[in-house]
Amino acid sequence: MALWGFYARNLDEVLHLVGQHLYLVTVSTALAIVLGLPLGVLLTRRPAWRTPVLGLANVLQTIPSLALFGFLIPLPFIGGIGATTAIVALVVYALLPIVRNTYTGIAAVDPAVREAARGMGMTDWQLLTQVELPLGGAVILAGVRVATVVSVGTATIAAAIGAGGLGVYIFRGVAVVDDTLILAGALPAALMALAADGLFGLAERRFTWRAG
């Protein structure tokens, strides 16, 4: 098949692009967790913030990537052309599932359990780390799982802002009307998404056992 021939001839480039893709997804998802998890917890403590924050995350989700890049290009530090801008966009898109699932996971904890924990004299921090996070963990992890899998697909748009990744093949293929090139980018991205989904699936099951 033409595709295998293409991979054989361009092995170095393929590996380089796969590496760039993994880098974009890993860094952006990690940042989204670092930002999204505390934000989700905060929403359970400040119910009034819930609607505006989730609303904003929803709105950010709907901005087309090219429009977002357009806004980001002139900005210092988080803008310009290259990996930084792509990562900022990917973080923006990954926030919603993480924030929402963190909130939902914790909010769904049985109030009686929470009361019991408070009755035992737990501080707010202890309640969070020893009761709420472990019990809501599966739901939170599901949010991270969705964010990661979606990021693998979304990261192909990084190629539109000079950040590389597997999208390079897709953009090139679309530009020169070449199915093989498009597949050369889309296939590894799809496999990567499946692998990420599988890994998180395992982690989730493990988590559910332990929590149960």
Added chain:
Amino acid sequence: MAGRVIHGPALGWFAGAWRWLVTAPLLLLACCQHRDRIIVGSKNFTESDLLGEIVAQQIERRTGLRAERRFHLGGTFVCHQAITSGQIDLYVEYTGTAYTAVLKLPLLKEPDSLRRTVATEYARRFDLVWGTPFGFNNSFAILVRRADAERHGLRRISQLASLAPRWHAGFGYEFLERADGFPGLARLYGLRFAAPPTAMDLGLTYRALADGKVDVIAGNSTDGQVAALGLVALDDDRGYFPPYQAAPVVRARTLAAHPTLGAVLNELGGRISDTEMRRLNALADVEHRDIATVARTWLADHVP
């Protein structure tokens, strides 16, 4: 109880809507077979949308057929797939693009023989017919900021060679990949930039140049934004770029079903000059006028 009463019909409605969601695309596909409408496509940039709208309105006012618009499809690739599979009946394509990107033939600079080859090959391979070109040539344009051009007295691409080692370039994928794109240009003019050109989305290259993130980009010569963003196009003084004449491409089967269609489309032939196309693009892109209105006004004024 009350909840259940409301729930029943609501669920029924939902199931009904769901069935529609499934059948609607199938019905849409079936519509393509309809004989009383022409489906006009366009590529994903303003000029293509504008020309698609002009063609659609021309069909509607001259033939009484309904023109269905499927605009802003994802570039040459998608439009070509759509027309060869019969999802659209016609769209506006450029001779040079068809020649190099679709037919993948080696470079040819002479406009008329290029157009003849494209027309022959399209008829033979895809059963598609090329109409008379609109008249303008939308070539690639090597663009720099006006301030840079003035500081260095830069007017021709050949003058770029000495500045290139200190400059950065950002190009769209199409320009980087095509046989008539960057590699050949760099070879002919001896261009060597400070770093390999950044590959990015074509639309974003304009922003990147205007904001000083790169120093050279390749845009379209009929683009309306060039003047508005304070950019200038350098003269292709060694004649690198082949001609890109825009013309409607139509399915032969559609033309056979509607015998008047060919003449109606060819009435637009030769009516749009380079300057005129740039003006129309600027109306849409810079002044943000509605494309349908721009097309209607233009048709009323120029093809009464």
